Every structure is written in C-alpha cells, then in structure tokens.
Amino acid sequence: MELRVETRASSHGAVASAHPASTAHPASTARRASTARRATAARRQGRERATQVARRIGTALRESRLAQGRTQADVAEEAGITQPYYSRVERGHEIGVTLEVLASCAAALDVRLAAFIEALPGASLPRDVEHLRRQALVISLATKGAWAAEPEAAVPGDGLRPRSIDVLLARAARREAAVVEVWDLLTDGGEAIRGLEAKVMATRERLGPGWRVEGLLLLRRTARNRQLVRELAPLIAARYPASSAGWLAALTNPDRPMPDAGGFAWSSVAGDRVIAARLG
Structure with missing residues (x-):
C-alpha cells in the first residue's frame, strides 16, 4: 500500500504522520459517470x-x-x-x-x-376496429381504380421494430404504387410524416427502377385532427403538395394516373367516405 507522509507544525515541533494515499482509479470514476x-x-x-x-x-x-x-x-x-x-x-x-x-x-x-399504447418506438400501433374500417374503405375505393391492394404490407425493420404499410396499392400496367397510411389520432404530426416517408423510400427500393411510388396520408376528420391540421397546414402542404382531389380521382378511376407527389386526404368520422382536403 502506498503511504503519503505529511508534516505539520505543533507546539512540540514538526510532526510527521503517514496514512494510505487515495486508491480511486480513473477507469472506475469514468464508469460511474x-x-x-x-x-x-x-x-x-x-x-x-x-x-x-x-x-x-x-x-x-x-x-x-x-x-x-x-x-x-x-x-x-x-x-x-x-x-x-x-x-x-x-x-x-x-x-x-x-x-x-x-x-x-x-x-x-x-x-x-x-x-x-405504443409498445416500442417506431413500431406500428395495434389496429382497432376504426383503423381496420378505414383500411377496408381504401381497398374498396381502389378496386374501382384497378389497383391491387395489399393490407399490412411488410417493410424492412431493425428486428425490434416491426413495421407495415396500412395499405399498399399497385397498378402494374402503369408501374405505379401508392403507400397509404391511415391515421385515426394525430398525436404527433412529425411522426406521421416521417413514418410515411420512410415507408415510401423502402417501397421504392424494393420495387426498383421504373416504378413510381408516392405516399397518401389519410386522416380521420375529427374536430381535434382538423384543429391540428389547421396549425400544421403550411408543413403538410409542403410535404404533400399534390391535389387531394387528384389523388381521389386516381384511386377510383383506372384512366387517371397517380399524382407525381405525395397527397393528404380526410376520411369521414364514420369511416365510410374519403374526402378531399383543402389546406389553403
């Protein structure tokens, strides 16, 4: 053991004392920090x-x-x-x-x-009846436009965060694919936008060159969601510049091409209609 010697003055003269030196190790201190x-x-x-x-x-x-x-x-x-x-x-x-x-x-x-309740950050939320109703609505409308629909289409994750596309639509003859995300409660606008963009990018990579892939955000038209969209209107319009009416036409008409940019539309509160959105 290393000893440290100190000398101090006293009334009887200099007094020397010895005691153990500090034994703290830098590595241990760093680990605690x-x-x-x-x-x-x-x-x-x-x-x-x-x-x-x-x-x-x-x-x-x-x-x-x-x-x-x-x-x-x-x-x-x-x-x-x-x-x-x-x-x-x-x-x-x-x-x-x-x-x-x-x-x-x-x-x-x-x-x-x-x-x-979201179990893991980035994971897809459990599906309730309202969510499933809106997925069914998208598929029903898209059938009129000659789209092939795949609900809950898997997209690559990191193993801990399983993800899926609410409805993936494809028209092979036109080499078009639409990633449709259905949101019932818009608690985080940034999360919705980032999530849709990530799924669009993953689908583009999966389908490869020659395919046009865009995203459509479909939001339940509740009073709370309308208020949030009003507050975020400039951001949503910038991220989804395509005509909402144009997207609805492309979904239901086989002769109408898919818009060349992402879009935003409403679903009715009852989940029985898709409604064109006006952000301006």
Missing part, C-alpha cells in the same frame, strides 16, 4: 414516452366520450374518479395514473385501451 449519464437519459426518455402515451390515451378517451355525447362528470362517476382528475387524464396530464384507473375509464367508454 457514464452510468449516471445513462440513468439520467433513461429517466428523461421514460418521462417523454410516458407523456406521449398519456396523450394518446387521453385523446382516445376524449374522442370516444364526445362521439357518445357524454359529459366528463358522467364518465368520471362511472369510472369511480372525480371529474377534475378525469379531465387531467383526458388532457394527458396524469402520467402517473394507474392502469386500474385507465382501464376503468376505458370500460366506461367501451374503448380498447391497448390500441392506443
């Missing part, structure tokens, strides 16, 4: 993910409640919680809410809670 940084990052990311999931669930509960014409007080009473607390859950402000409370709120509104 690295662990602390990772822990801080994990807590921050966990809070961000929890906030995102809370907003998804809150939005689902709110839209289900409004669709049924019910009040917050009515649903809160049935779920066994207070109206102010339920209001915070709907707004996504209660990331510490228990699963039991969420399940009670969902049961009061007959909502499939699991359909709004």
Whole structure:
C-alpha cells in the first residue's frame, strides 16, 4: 500500500504522520459517470414516452366520450374518479395514473385501451376496429381504380421494430404504387410524416427502377385532427403538395394516373367516405 507522509507544525515541533494515499482509479470514476449519464437519459426518455402515451390515451378517451355525447362528470362517476382528475387524464396530464384507473375509464367508454399504447418506438400501433374500417374503405375505393391492394404490407425493420404499410396499392400496367397510411389520432404530426416517408423510400427500393411510388396520408376528420391540421397546414402542404382531389380521382378511376407527389386526404368520422382536403 502506498503511504503519503505529511508534516505539520505543533507546539512540540514538526510532526510527521503517514496514512494510505487515495486508491480511486480513473477507469472506475469514468464508469460511474457514464452510468449516471445513462440513468439520467433513461429517466428523461421514460418521462417523454410516458407523456406521449398519456396523450394518446387521453385523446382516445376524449374522442370516444364526445362521439357518445357524454359529459366528463358522467364518465368520471362511472369510472369511480372525480371529474377534475378525469379531465387531467383526458388532457394527458396524469402520467402517473394507474392502469386500474385507465382501464376503468376505458370500460366506461367501451374503448380498447391497448390500441392506443405504443409498445416500442417506431413500431406500428395495434389496429382497432376504426383503423381496420378505414383500411377496408381504401381497398374498396381502389378496386374501382384497378389497383391491387395489399393490407399490412411488410417493410424492412431493425428486428425490434416491426413495421407495415396500412395499405399498399399497385397498378402494374402503369408501374405505379401508392403507400397509404391511415391515421385515426394525430398525436404527433412529425411522426406521421416521417413514418410515411420512410415507408415510401423502402417501397421504392424494393420495387426498383421504373416504378413510381408516392405516399397518401389519410386522416380521420375529427374536430381535434382538423384543429391540428389547421396549425400544421403550411408543413403538410409542403410535404404533400399534390391535389387531394387528384389523388381521389386516381384511386377510383383506372384512366387517371397517380399524382407525381405525395397527397393528404380526410376520411369521414364514420369511416365510410374519403374526402378531399383543402389546406389553403
């Protein structure tokens, strides 16, 4: 053991003392610092993910409640919680809410809670009935336009994040393919845009030269989604510049070519119509 000798003055003269020198190793200190940084990052990311999931669930509960014409007080009473607390859950402000409370709120509104929880970042969300209804609508319309439809078409992932295209449409005679993504709840506009673009790029790579591949974002026309689209209108118009009416015509008419850029359109709240969008 290394000893360090110190000399200090006293009333009796200089006094020497010896004690072990510090044995801390730089590598050990660096590991502890690295662990602390990772822990801080994990807590921050966990809070961000929890906030995102809370907003998804809150939005689902709110839209289900409004669709049924019910009040917050009515649903809160049935779920066994207070109206102010339920209001915070709907707004996504209660990331510490228990699963039991969420399940009670969902049961009061007959909502499939699991359909709004994203298990892995980048993974496709579980499909609920409303989502499937809109996929069926796209396929039905596209049949009129001589498109071959493939629902839940697989696209390459990283093994941990399975992804699929909601509906992949193709017209081999025209060498055209349309990647159609259906969104019920627009909780993150950037996520929707990035996800569609990534799937378009993957499809272009898979089909190879000679094919034209574009994307169509189909969004449920709820009051909340309309408000978000109004706020993001310049961004959406820049990313999806093609005529919405042109896309609808191409879907339903075999003689109309697919637009040469991405498009955006609405689906009705009931899921029985596709509606041209006006962003200007």
